[in-house]
Amino acid sequence: MPDNTFHDHPSHPLPPSDMHAVINSSVHAHCTFETCAMIRACWTTLIEFGHPHPSDPPEQCPICSPAQT
Numbered sequence: 001m002p003d004n005t006f007h008d009h010p011s012h013p014l015p016p017s018d019m020h021a022v023i024n025s026s027v028h029a030h031c032t033f034e035t036c037a038m039i040r041a042c043w044t045t046l047i048e049f050g051h052p053h054p055s056d057p058p059e060q061c062p063i064c065s066p067a068q069t
Helices: 016-024 037-048
Strands: none
Touching (some): 016 037
16 A cells, blocks of 8 residues: 555645645656645645746745745
């Protein structure tokens, strides 16, 4: 039985930079919206927060980048 711990919906709020990191993590390299609640939750939350490209690393995100804060 596979371990779904990393693929379930997040059990606690994640900061946006962590959501970018989750999306880019090798743990989720083969995940899709249909198969991974974590990817789906992070992606849709970042879009709702106004992040234009959820798959960007945090340092390239115009909202998360330290240059923008």
